[in-house]
Amino acid sequence: MHKTVFICIALYLLAPVAALAAAPAAAPAPPTVAATGYLLIDMDSDVVLTAKDPEQRLEPASLTKIMTAYVVFHEIQSGSVKLSDEVLVSEKAWKTPGSRMFIEVNKRVTVEDLLKGMVIQSGNDASVALAEHVAGSEEAFANLMNDYAHRLGMQNSHFVNATGLPDPDHYTTPHDIVRVTEATIREFPELYKLYSVKEFTFNDIRQHNRNNLLWHDDSVDGVKTGHTESAGYCLVAAAKREGMRLISVVMGTTSEKARINESQSLLNYGFRFYETHRLYSAGDRLTRTRVWMGEQEELSLGLDRDLYVTIPRRQYDKLNARTEIQPNIQAPLAKGQKVGEVIVELDGEVVTRRPLVALDDVPEGGIWRTVVDTVLMMLE
Secondary structure (H helix, E strand, O other): OOEEEEEOHHHOOOOOOOOOEEOOOOOOOOOOOOOOEEEEEEOOOOEEEEEEOOOOOEOOHHHHHHHHHHHHHHHHHHOOOOOOOEEEOOHHHHHOOOOOOOOOOOOEEEHHHHHHHHHOOOOHHHHHHHHHHHHOOHHHHHHHHHHHHHHOOOOOOEOOOOOOOOOOOOEEOHHHHHHHHHHHHHHOHHHHHHHHOOEEEEOOEEEEOOOOHHHHOOOEEEEEEEEEOOOEEEEEEEEEEOOEEEEEEEEEEOOHHHHHHHHHHHHHHHHHHEEEEEEEOOOOOOEEEEOEOEOOOEEEEEOOOOEEEEEEOOOHHHEEEEEEEOOOOEOOEOOOOEEEEEEEEEOOEEEEEEEEEEOOOEOEOOHHHHHHHHHHHHHO
């Protein structure tokens, strides 16, 4: 027997949606953005509020350093690298062209200072020094970058260096760079704070963070700029207002001013016209269902992750959620096993679908339970 159970969202207070989804169309048209590719996304719900060619492979320039830092953060978390480690600066790192933190060859610099030099000052010299310290060479480090990119589902990215200096085989997409940005914010909240630091002085040289949005918008706490002649001016910006976390990516704008203005325009649009709500928390019991052939007859069902939705403002009362449960569920069942779906709708339009899962293990019952349930199922 197929069973559909309706759940009243009003019983729950205002956590991520499994698949990338488009926002419901009840808000004004998004702004026109002068960039080769761009993306505005809510981090918690994974809903795209507006985009242009988000899967197009583009040259990332120094946006690359978001991935470089992510790998280093993992090494710090694992204990393989310490912030206090002193790194001997190689001639290659010292000579790396482009933006610099001005480290000196054969001098020792701590990992902490190199991270600041890379994240805040966008130092290519710092990026290479960190790569060599972590992996022995920049080439080996690039392999680590690609391994982590694969784990994050960055299917259209490939890295050949730690800096973002141009190379035909070095590319990413707006959507992929969002993936590593989200992972950084979620997995390394303390280290992520480096991205909001406005200036850093090293070797008596004070340099400002190149993300000028940090001065223009108090809700912005990251992330990274990038520029080469071939890539244009790029910026990944992350901001949080009233609990809503948005990430914007613009790639291929025409100037420093343009990347700031276009990013600010995207963020303002998202915060002004949309709101994000946590509907259910992971592990909450949303409903129950009959289980056949098991040690117990009832099973609690819920979600394996928090469920957020992003919707146009002032539309919350129009939300409705329901569950669809598979018929004739039989033991054994493992905790987390999918047995149906939670479907959230706004004005009859599906906003998102999420797997409805078993919240407990249900072992197979004994012979007597099997015989009784077999007869009962025949009578259903």
